[in-house]
Amino acid sequence: MGTTRIKVIDLSSSQKEIKTSRKHARLAPPAEDEVRLRRLAERAEKLAGVPKLEKEEKEKRHQKPQATDERLASSAADENLVVTEHAEGDAENIEPESAIPAKSPLSKVAGKKKSARRRGSNYEKAKMLVEDKLYSAQEAFELLPKTSFVKFDPSVEIHVAVSEKSIRGAVSFPYFTDEKKVKRYLVFADKKPQTDVKNVIFANEKTIEDLESGKLKPGKDFDTVVAGPKFMPSLTKVAKILGPRGMMPNPKNGTVTDNFEKFLQDSASASTQFKSDPSSPVVHIKIGKLSQKPEELSQNMKAIILAIGHSKIKKAQITSTMGPAIRVDTASL
Known part of the structure; x- marks a missing residue:
């Protein structure tokens, strides 16, 4: 017959496990009394240490606010004062933190949203030539070439704010140069x-x-x-x-x-059809090229004004390609 092996493990002892069999069963000395005495001693020590622990925790609770107050005071003092060295390195200047502008990611995002569209320097120079007033048609078309800074022959457009949203029609320009x-x-x-x-x-x-x-x-x-x-x-x-x-x-x-x-x-x-913008009551239409005479552009503008109707027009402005807008008095036509 074969032999069966039994593992005997004493968790309380530091000895390794001992393999035994039926023929020779070698067991480690149990030392049960010693184990019991050791456990009782550990329990007694724990019970005796409970009041001490409670006292220590109470003392720590009273000491924590003081420590935190001291830390907050020290950190506030460090943050409120910024030490900067002179170029010579001999003396130190102390400056309040309020003098340094605070930079936060939220302020950067807000600044990006508020930032307006930037125009080029040429546009800004051209815009300075245009006054904030209503120009007559003759004055507007005489000023228009001075506000153009492009190197090609730009188109001239008129933008008319109308009182109705769905306006459309056709107009025949007397001096329109583009191919029909x-x-x-x-x-x-x-x-x-x-x-x-x-x-x-x-x-x-x-x-x-x-x-x-x-x-x-x-x-x-x-x-x-x-x-x-x-x-x-x-x-x-x-x-x-x-x-x-x-x-x-x-x-x-x-x-x-x-x-x-x-x-x-x-x-x-009719050379050109026009209609108001679907998103806003504005008519955008090209009336010629900047190389044309001011009288020709003025007659083309008059044709579109009559096609839309004076009663439906709120305001109008002309502009060349990439140039600033010039407000025009339509009654001067």
């Missing part, structure tokens, strides 16, 4: 109108299906949609396609009409 953009029309009519205008697509009910399927695309195949009042209920099906591109027919801009010949003739002769 070829316009393409989509006309919903019962009969094909007689006109000499080119790039006209005559549409009917079946054309709405082509718009829905994507065979006809706004901006790619046509730029303006004109419709008779009869077709407006059917065009509501494609309002999601035409509306975001600003091509949905609207009586305000004259694209809902029965007189197609007159609309096409007037629109084709």
Whole structure:
């Protein structure tokens, strides 16, 4: 038969474990009495030390505020005083901390948010030439070349603040120098109108299906949609396609009409279309180049003012590319 091994471990003794068997069982001396006496002595020492510990904790509690007060006072004194050495290194100057500006990350973030857009030195010099007043049209266009600092022939723009949000129309500038953009029309009519205008697509009910399927695309195949009042209920099906591109027919801009010949003739002769900004009631439009004569620019400005209407205009200002704005009195035109 095989032998079984038993491990005997005495946790209270420092001796290593002793391996024994049935044949020879060598056990370490138990010393049970010594272990019991040692445990009793440890308990007695613990019980005797409880009041001492309580006294020490009470003393520490009374001493802690004093220590903390002393530490706070010393740290405050160190923080309030900054020692700086002279260049010679012989004497020391003491300065209050309030004299040193405090820098915190929050102040940096706030400073970044409040910082305005920085302009170049050339712009600042040009802006100093413009007074804070209303200029007549003649004075404004005479001052405009002096405020330009670019090396190319800049464009001249007018920014008109209007009283209505949805303003759009077309204007023909008498002295506009840019090439006219070829316009393409989509006309919903019962009969094909007689006109000499080119790039006209005559549409009917079946054309709405082509718009829905994507065979006809706004901006790619046509730029303006004109419709008779009869077709407006059917065009509501494609309002999601035409509306975001600003091509949905609207009586305000004259694209809902029965007189197609007159609309096409007037629109084709007009060089530029304008509309107010979607985010604010302001019309931005280019009226020419700075190389043009002031009289020509003044006549172009007069044409856009008349197209919008004096009653709808709150204020206007002109500017060249990258130049400062000049406020203009529209009544002087």
